[in-house]
Amino acid sequence: MPDSPPFDRRRQTDRRARPTSPWSRASLFGARAQFRRKEDAEKYYYVDRYSLRACLVIFVTLLLSVSDAFLTLRLISLGAVEANPVMDFFLTRGPVVFLASKYLITGVCLLWFLVYKNYRIFGTSVRVKHLAGFVMLTYVILIVYEIVLLLLATSGEIHWGIGGTSLSKSFTASSIVW
Numbered sequence: 001m002p003d004s005p006p007f008d009r010r011r012q013t014d015r016r017a018r019p020t021s022p023w024s025r026a027s028l029f030g031a032r033a034q035f036r037r038k039e040d041a042e043k044y045y046y047v048d049r050y051s052l053r054a055c056l057v058i059f060v061t062l063l064l065s066v067s068d069a070f071l072t073l074r075l076i077s078l079g080a081v082e083a084n085p086v087m088d089f090f091l092t093r094g095p096v097v098f099l100a101s102k103y104l105i106t107g108v109c110l111l112w113f114l115v116y117k118n119y120r121i122f123g124t125s126v127r128v129k130h131l132a133g134f135v136m137l138t139y140v141i142l143i144v145y146e147i148v149l150l151l152l153a154t155s156g157e158i159h160w161g162i163g164g165t166s167l168s169k170s171f172t173a174s175s176i177v178w
Contacts, residue, residue, distance in 0.1 A: 054117055057132050058110045064139035065106040069099050071146040078153045 072082065073095055082088040090101040110132070117129035152158035 050114060050117075054114060054129060054132075057129075057136055058114050061132065061136040061139055062103075062106060062110055064136065064143055066099075066103060067143055068139060068146065069102040071143065071150065073098070075146060075149055075153065078150075080149070080153075 072080075072087075076082065076091070082091050087098065087102065091098045113128055113132040113135075117127065117132065119128050120126065121128060121131060149158065
């Protein structure tokens, strides 16, 4: 047998030079759940499968967002005012438009968080997945705040006035703006 070089089946270019698109066939049907090489951990990378933890954070955050929307509608029916100008715009279009836009905007953002969960924010050690956890915690705090306001409003302890909130009985006037 002649001394010919073995057939090289490797690609001439390194396929790892560019990350796999999250919309590729490999991302939809692949098996990668985390990076494989140490140097990949320092770069942006996509995964083919998402951990149960990441999916739970996204799902719970979406549920909290929908709960926030319903609590907001209830508080507004009691006289509160929407503080977020973007959501206030949708609220003026009606409750269905408000709920749909809240769900869609939050859902798209959370989907982006899931796909880009391994990206570093502004080159720091903080990744997008940490931001998703922070958003979920913020929603938890917001829901607790809204429940307290709802309990105060239904018990007659709080009355919304123009430009602020006033508390009655054992509470004094407050400059909390809703």
